[in-house]
Amino acid sequence: MTFDEAVAFALPIATELRHDMHRNPELSGKEEVTAHRIQALLESHGIPVVSGLGGMHGLMCTIEGLPGGKCWGIRADMDALPIQEISDVSYASQNPGVMHACGHDGHSATLLGVALTLNLLRDQFVGRVRCLFQPAEETVSGAISVIEGGGLDGVDAIVMSHGWPDLPVGTIGLKYGSAMASSDTFEVTITGHGAHAAYPHLAKDPILAAAAMVVDLQHLVSRNVSPVDSAVISVTMFHAGTARNIIPDVATIAGTLRTLKHDTRTYLMSRIDSAVSAIGTAYGVEVCVHWKIGTPPVVNSNAVINHISTYVTSPAVGGAIRWLDEPTMGAEDFAHYLEHVPGAMLRLGTDCPYHLHTPKYDFGDDALAYGIRLLATIGMSPIPEFDKV
Ligand SMILES: [Zn+2]
Ligand SMILES: [Zn+2]
Incomplete structure (x- = not known):
């Protein structure tokens, strides 16, 4: 045959x-x-x-x-x-x-x-x-x-x-x-201390800390990944609060990390962990990062x-x-x-x-x-x- x-x-x-x-x-x-x-x-x-x-x-x-x-x-x-x-x-x-x-x-x-x-x-x-x-x-x-x-x-x-x-x-x-890229997702829980919105000095505001994290995460790729390599960090969810006049206790943000190299993936995961925990310390809130490990890069x-x-x-x-x-x-x-x-x-x-x-x-x-x-x-x-x- x-x-x-x-x-x-x-x-x-x-x-x-x-x-x-x-x-x-x-x-x-x-x-x-x-x-x-x-x-x-x-x-x-x-x-x-x-x-x-x-x-x-x-x-x-x-x-x-x-x-x-x-x-x-x-x-x-x-x-x-x-x-x-x-x-x-x-x-x-x-x-x-x-x-x-x-x-x-x-x-x-x-x-x-x-x-x-x-x-x-x-x-x-x-x-x-x-x-x-x-x-x-x-x-x-x-x-x-x-x-x-x-x-x-x-x-x-x-x-x-x-x-x-x-x-x-x-x-x-x-x-x-x-x-093809790796794909992992993260969720960050920021626990502060709520208060009346008119008395913010009595709060540890998790929304402000979460907002700082969203902004800071955008810098990680541009200052940690070679311009000829590539990576994406996208924050795609931000949840907090129940009323317009209450600073809540908790905020959560979540998103995805995509990289093309094994080393870049490992490094950016550790940089995300350390960036959000440093911001947590600066804002006086507790931070917990939960990773859902997906696929490595092809x-x-x-x-x-x-x-x-x-x-x-x-x-x-x-x-x-x-x-x-x-x-x-x-x-x-x-x-x-x-x-x-x-x-x-x-x-x-x-x-x-x-x-x-x-x-x-x-x-x-x-x-x-x-x-x-x-x-x-x-x-x-x-x-x-x-x-x-
Ligand atoms: Zn498909
Ligand atoms: Zn397919």
């Missing part, structure tokens, strides 16, 4: 899965029917599946090539978003208020196509390919469940592709180093990007490379895998006029073949010695 014949076998099955997933989207952590459908398809082609990874709906299967060699990991996500789809395609969402607005239907279908393709070509490559179908990417809890469920055991390097509407179909966006391995770039324009893939200069400040929980093994996130052109996370976005059918061809080709390629990121 040739590579083209294997892809030709897999593509219609992958396309049908995408339509089926798009028609029946499930929210993060609730991908039960989706996971069953993918598992049944893999098993019906003789591919054993491990389900329920880490207590969630994640699946994995391993395509065993010829003995020896190393193991590629390929990750796709399965969850949808709470958005009402606006579409007249035949496979539009039948689940009101839920849709595949991030194209994860296309990602899972691509990976299914890769698994079916490689399963037919097991005697034509050395090593193994671990296919990871991840739940709950949008709520950034799924990657950890897959890792805890053993998804990365034995994996030497990992890749994923995300459909990208701004790129033409057939174009693969590659980015060295930082590709930092691609340059060696993996170089390796992949040699295959994009090969006859088996027939794609074009777009070298991306800039990362985005969005987040991706694929970053968790990259804390364990070297890897890279690719952008797969879907040429859609609508952005991700909007009611008219559709991964479409045309990008599937490129995704399957590229990821299957990478899966069959020997893994060189990649440096750890």
Whole structure:
């Protein structure tokens, strides 16, 4: 069986899965029917599946090539978003208020196509390919469940592709180093001492302290982060008070921190902690900072990007490379895998006029073949010695 014949076998099955997933989207952590459908398809082609990874709906299967060699990991996500789809395609969402607005239907279908393709070509490559179908990417809890469920055991390097509407179909966006931002959130509780608004000298005003914090946090990026690095601190919530003539006891502010480098993330978290506590001391109020740790930055391995770039324009893939200069400040929980093994996130052109996370976005059918061809080709390629990121 040739590579083209294997892809030709897999593509219609992958396309049908995408339509089926798009028609029946499930929210993060609730991908039960989706996971069953993918598992049944893999098993019906003789591919054993491990389900329920880490207590969630994640699946994995391993395509065993010829003995020896190393193991590629390929990750796709399965969850949808709470958005009402606006579409007249035949496979539009039948689940009101839920849709595949991030194209994860296309990602899972691509990976299914890769698994079916490689399963037919097991005697034509050395090593193994671990296919990871991840739940709950949008709520950034799924990657950890897959890792805890053993998804990365034995994996030497990992890749994923995300459909990208701004790129033409057939174009693969590659980015060295930082590709997407970390995302963490903080909440600061400022406890002072309330009083009648006409007697402010009797109060320890938490609103004034909180206001000073909001202003001070805006300086942190400009004076702590190199101008050629990047970070965002946005205070997005400020709550205090119950009446116009009462200085309250408590104020809270909350917001998000985004960074592109691990070091910058750690440093800015400590700077935020020390800045708000110093202001608290100056204003005579108590300060408590609560962090909700999210995802690290997605930092691609340059060696993996170089390796992949040699295959994009090969006859088996027939794609074009777009070298991306800039990362985005969005987040991706694929970053968790990259804390364990070297890897890279690719952008797969879907040429859609609508952005991700909007009611008219559709991964479409045309990008599937490129995704399957590229990821299957990478899966069959020997893994060189990649440096750890
Ligand atoms: Zn998304
Ligand atoms: Zn996504």
